[in-house]
Amino acid sequence: MLLAYVAPFFRRSFNFGSVVGTALGAAFIVCGSLWNKMSFSLQKGVSFFALVTVVYLVLTAYVIMRSPGNRATNQRVLILLGCRVDGDIPSPALEKRMDTAYFFLLANPDSVAILSGGQGRDEKISEALCMKQHLTYRGISSDRLIVEDKSVSTYQNIKYSKKILDELGETEAAIATLDYHQKRAELICKKFGMTAYAVSSRTDWLFLLSFVLRESAALIREYVVK
Numbered sequence: 005m006l007l008a009y010v011a012p013f014f015r016r017s018f019n020f021g022s023v024v025g026t027a028l029g030a031a032f033i034v035c036g037s038l039w040n041k042m043s044f045s046l047q048k049g050v051s052f053f054a055l056v057t058v059v060y061l062v063l064t065a066y067v068i069m070r071s072p073g074n075r076a077t078n079q080r081v082l083i084l085l086g087c088r089v090d091g092d093i094p095s096p097a098l099e100k101r102m103d104t105a106y107f108f109l110l111a112n113p114d115s116v117a118i119l120s121g122g123q124g125r126d127e128k129i130s131e132a133l134c135m136k137q138h139l140t141y142r143g144i145s146s147d148r149l150i151v152e153d154k155s156v157s158t159y160q161n162i163k164y165s166k167k168i169l170d171e172l173g174e175t176e177a178a179i180a181t182l183d184y185h186q187k188r189a190e191l192i193c194k195k196f197g198m199t200a201y202a203v204s205s206r207t208d209w210l211f212l213l214s215f216v217l218r219e220s221a222a223l224i225r226e227y228v229v230k
Contacts, residue, residue, distance in 0.1 A: 005029035022214035064220035076178035076201035086121015086131030
């Protein structure tokens with residue numbers, strides 16, 4: 005477990021899930037090394053907690069990953085959800101999202117894309133600008149790219165993109181993001197009365213556990229907060 009959650013650090017992936025997973029893995033190692041010194045009651049408690057942790061990860065992974073991988077067809081608007089930028093270099097997750105958006109725009113030459121993502125404290129440029137630079141470099145006309153660079157969360161990504169969608173006279177959009185992220189994106193879209201069609205990129209297995217752990221906490225929040 006420790007290896008599974010530490011590995012993403014070496015590929016420039018750092019998030020809530022990787023931190024919590026690393027802490028849990030380290031805690032289980034400490035418990036294992038002290039196992040023979042524990043009381044039987046404490047051993048049962050640790051074993052129960054480990055079982056609950058595994059069941060929680062399996063169930064949340066199932067709920068998150070069973071969202072449709074790709075339901076978008078020829079929607080006129082694509083919303084590309086932002087992700088972390090390392091200075092001015094896109095993170096591996098953002099690269100995958102941009103690849104998905106790129107191929108969608110190629111297949112649908114009449115569509116436009118809303119590039120949604122603000123600038124974090126450790127980012128030299130906004131996520132939206134990073135996405136625009138990447139897509140125009142690959143040959144997508146800047147006239148087809150609408151920059152939304154104020155949002156700092158998935159909720160704001162969709163909230164601010166909805167305003168642009170209204171200005172375009174559209175009520176539906178293709179949502180380009182990673183597969184683990186689609187469930188929450190679709191849930192937020194429903195809150196704003198949008199019809200969302202997933203166009204997903206596959207998550208690298210190295211990052212999957214950390215993203216699932218982070219996303220499970222975020223999903224719970226979305227279900228609780230109306």
